Amino acid sequence: MTSNITNLDGKRAGRYVGTAQRRIDGRLKVTGGAKYAGEFPTPGLTYGYVVSSEITHGKITRIDASAAEAVPGVIKVFTYKNRPKIASDDKKYQDQTAPPGSPMRPLGDEKIAYAGQPIALVVAETFELARHAATLVHIEYETKPHKTDLEAERSSSYEPKEKRSGIAPPPPPRGDADAAFAKAPVKFENEYRVAVEHHNPMEPHATTVVWHDDGKMTVYDKTQGVQNSQNYVTGIFGLKKDDVRVISPFVGGAFGSGLRPQYQLFLAVMAAMELKRSVRVVLTRDQMFTFTHRPDTIQTLGIGADKDGKLQAIRHDAVAETSTFEDYQEVVVNWSGLLYDCANTKLTYEIAKMNVYTPGDMRAPGATLGVYALEAAMDELAYATGVDPVELRLKNYAEKDQNEDKPFSSKELRACYRQGAERFGWSKRSAEPRSMREGRELIGWGMATGVWEAMMQETSARATLTAGGKLEVAAATADIGTGTYTIMAQIAADELGIPIDDVTVKIGDSSLPKAPVEGGSWAAASTGTAVKAACHKVREKLFNHARKVEGSPLANFGIDRVVFENGRISVSGDPSRFVTLADAMAATGEREISAEETTAPDPETKKKYSGYTHSAIFAEVRVDEELGVIRVTRIVDAVAAGKILNLKTARSQILGGVVFGIGMALHEESLMDKKLGRFMNHNIAEYHIPANADVHDIDVIFVDEQDDKASPIGVKGLGEIGIVGTAAAIANAIFHATGRRIRHLPITIDKVM
Numbered sequence: 001m002t003s004n005i006t007n008l009d010g011k012r013a014g015r016y017v018g019t020a021q022r023r024i025d026g027r028l029k030v031t032g033g034a035k036y037a038g039e040f041p042t043p044g045l046t047y048g049y050v051v052s053s054e055i056t057h058g059k060i061t062r063i064d065a066s067a068a069e070a071v072p073g074v075i076k077v078f079t080y081k082n083r084p085k086i087a088s089d090d091k092k093y094q095d096q097t098a099p100p101g102s103p104m105r106p107l108g109d110e111k112i113a114y115a116g117q118p119i120a121l122v123v124a125e126t127f128e129l130a131r132h133a134a135t136l137v138h139i140e141y142e143t144k145p146h147k148t149d150l151e152a153e154r155s156s157s158y159e160p161k162e163k164r165s166g167i168a169p170p171p172p173p174r175g176d177a178d179a180a181f182a183k184a185p186v187k188f189e190n191e192y193r194v195a196v197e198h199h200n201p202m203e204p205h206a207t208t209v210v211w212h213d214d215g216k217m218t219v220y221d222k223t224q225g226v227q228n229s230q231n232y233v234t235g236i237f238g239l240k241k242d243d244v245r246v247i248s249p250f251v252g253g254a255f256g257s258g259l260r261p262q263y264q265l266f267l268a269v270m271a272a273m274e275l276k277r278s279v280r281v282v283l284t285r286d287q288m289f290t291f292t293h294r295p296d297t298i299q300t301l302g303i304g305a306d307k308d309g310k311l312q313a314i315r316h317d318a319v320a321e322t323s324t325f326e327d328y329q330e331v332v333v334n335w336s337g338l339l340y341d342c343a344n345t346k347l348t349y350e351i352a353k354m355n356v357y358t359p360g361d362m363r364a365p366g367a368t369l370g371v372y373a374l375e376a377a378m379d380e381l382a383y384a385t386g387v388d389p390v391e392l393r394l395k396n397y398a399e400k401d402q403n404e405d406k407p408f409s410s411k412e413l414r415a416c417y418r419q420g421a422e423r424f425g426w427s428k429r430s431a432e433p434r435s436m437r438e439g440r441e442l443i444g445w446g447m448a449t450g451v452w453e454a455m456m457q458e459t460s461a462r463a464t465l466t467a468g469g470k471l472e473v474a475a476a477t478a479d480i481g482t483g484t485y486t487i488m489a490q491i492a493a494d495e496l497g498i499p500i501d502d503v504t505v506k507i508g509d510s511s512l513p514k515a516p517v518e519g520g521s522w523a524a525a526s527t528g529t530a531v532k533a534a535c536h537k538v539r540e541k542l543f544n545h546a547r548k549v550e551g552s553p554l555a556n557f558g559i560d561r562v563v564f565e566n567g568r569i570s571v572s573g574d575p576s577r578f579v580t581l582a583d584a585m586a587a588t589g590e591r592e593i594s595a596e597e598t599t600a601p602d603p604e605t606k607k608k609y610s611g612y613t614h615s616a617i618f619a620e621v622r623v624d625e626e627l628g629v630i631r632v633t634r635i636v637d638a639v640a641a642g643k644i645l646n647l648k649t650a651r652s653q654i655l656g657g658v659v660f661g662i663g664m665a666l667h668e669e670s671l672m673d674k675k676l677g678r679f680m681n682h683n684i685a686e687y688h689i690p691a692n693a694d695v696h697d698i699d700v701i702f703v704d705e706q707d708d709k710a711s712p713i714g715v716k717g718l719g720e721i722g723i724v725g726t727a728a729a730i731a732n733a734i735f736h737a738t739g740r741r742i743r744h745l746p747i748t749i750d751k752v753m
């Protein structure tokens with residue numbers, strides 16, 4: 001059943017929640033005990049190798065796999081010519097996070113819509129044989145002109161007709177932004193660009209399908225949502241839930257790349273069903289550049305203000321690429337109507353079709369781009385008006401969500417500015433660009449604001465307490481490296497007053513209680529609430545039994561008058577009167593007590609309040625004046641995200657987000673060869689990401705923020721907020737250091753020289 005819990009937290013202070021806890025899965029991960037999708041062994045396994053299109057747009061005119069199939073050990077080569085008919089050829093199926101449109105089904109026909117499109121799967125007895133045979137597949141193409149230059153396609157951009165579920169379109173105009181902009185004493189309008197970025201998690205996308213003799217499958221998939229993958233497989237191949245179990249206990253990084261089922265899942269399942277054998281398909285590193293990516297987006301941002309920096313108008317337009325077959329959308333411009341108090345705003349968002357795979361979610365999708373432009377423009381306003389950047393933001397502080405005309409559920413952004421500035425030493429900054437240096441390095445200090453939605457989704461969880469006093473909590477959620485296992489154990493241990501070592505967490509299995517994909521920073525609030533509710537139910541059941549134990553000192557007390565601590569249920573304020581969990585369990589006469597609960601956000605609260613996380617990021621850069629080398633030597637990120645469940649994993653989340661932001665500011669760049677229409681640097685030798693030497697001091701502050709509305713457990717989520725604003729803070733610091741305003745990220749050496 002669904003219970004809309006308003007507040008389960010009560011007055012009890014937990015022993016684990018709110019403290020720094022080591023990851024309960026940490027040991028497995030560092031010892032190699034944790035298995036990933038491409039590692040699960042199974043007898044008789046076959047290996048699939050994907051052949052990718054060499055052209056960008058057109059069709060296959062001839063495909064000849066005879067040489068490949070003649071290689072001893074090669075089992076079959078699948079192409080569009082012999083692909084088995086599948087259920088979704090007749091029926092449209094879209095996955096949980098699909099944008100509107102017609103999802104690409106691999107090997108569907110001879111048409112090529114983008115470079116790197118999978119066009120054949122070679123299945124062999126060994127990986128090496130499959131890889132070798134893949135080079136022998138002979139393909140001839142007919143090419144058509146391709147569209148891969150957003151600048152050129154800008155003229156054909158359009159407002160998406162069908163909106164992507166969960167993605168708010170831009171709010172309607174407020175006031176008259178054009179008139180206010182025209183009249184504003186201080187104004188400017190600029191274009192901002194961020195390079196296309198590709199996901200490069202350590203673990204590439206992979207699927208191992210274990211074929212069982214009864215025709216059922218166990219599918220090990222790299223995914224952020226096992227039930228999303230399960231529904232995709234059953235929906236596409238016309239199977240029953242019972243036929244397919246998807247398992248993904250560990251994810252070697254994903255951050256959006258694992259939200260949608262990817263083509264290796266399709267191909268592995270297709271081959272397994274046809275061959276009635278187990279099949280593994282692992283994408284190569286360069287094939288990781290053939291699907292989801294942060295979309296190329298051109299942003300134009302205009303700001304009008306009075307001489308003191310009070311905002312009078314904001315205009316923010318974005319045009320983003322999408323594929324020819326789906327209308328991908330993300331929230332890019334809405335932040336400009338939300339983050340600051342401004343009476344006149346006009347925000348537009350359009351997309352343009354190109355010959356690329358459908359772009360996808362990548363850590364703080366939309367906000368990462370839009371808030372970068374806004375915060376870079378705010379910095380320009382600070383210099384144009386001579387107002388200190390922090391002062392400027394305080395002057396324009398938004399007390400309510402103007403896009404939706406609602407109060408915030410909580411907003412401690414002022415505390416973020418204050419505590420961040422203090423820790424950073426912002427007051428010692430000399431405002432003039434190029435005014436701080438040490439040796440041949442110019443020093444720059446910049447700052448920015450970050451913002452992300454605080455979301456919660458309907459989620460189920462089960463808690464089971466055994467006679468031995470061990471507790472198992474389970475939900476079909478994922479841990480993409482963020483710490484889900486650990487926070488679930490913390491919440492569960494506190495609810496029943498047992499040691500964290502007595503809690504086992506089960507996730508990443510489609511047979512567990514229903515959970516959405518782990519994304520959007522909602523997993524902690526959603527799964528955490530469900531785990532707490534399920535454990536609470538076990539607690540109630542157990543208490544009822546404890547009262548009935550012979551001579552129970554709890555007989556005359558209600559559950560609100562007892563505490564669960566150290567494996568005992570005792571009278572509040574009188575620890576000498578207690579019943580042990582073991583005695584209470586014995587009284588049940590059962591081997592275990594189990595409860596499954598489903599929790600969801602309270603619709604009334606959701607209607608009344610806007611929930612967001614906020615941050616203030618301060619960055620120091622040092623720029624070698626002769627070589628142009630930029631180092632981000634110091635970051636202070638002050639974050640307001642409601643209750644922090646685990647100080648250690650929470651800090652790690654922010655560190656990861658900030659490093660992602662450093663990559664966006666200085667390194668990451670998928671370079672499109674416009675002539676060929678394909679990304680040139682499809683490997684991590686040439687696609688640069690921050691290495692250890694690029695990451696220096698990162699100081700994370702969690703400011704106190706009480707919130708009883710964003711989620712019943714007071715949690716707002718931390719997955720995305722670490723990246724939002726970080727690149728802007730760095731770009732702003734580079735301006736302060738060098739006097740150069742660079743509006744195209746990444747800021748590489750050639751741009752500052």
Ligand code: MOS
Binds near residue numbers: 254256259362365519
């Ligand atoms: Mo994140 S882009 O919501 O996985």
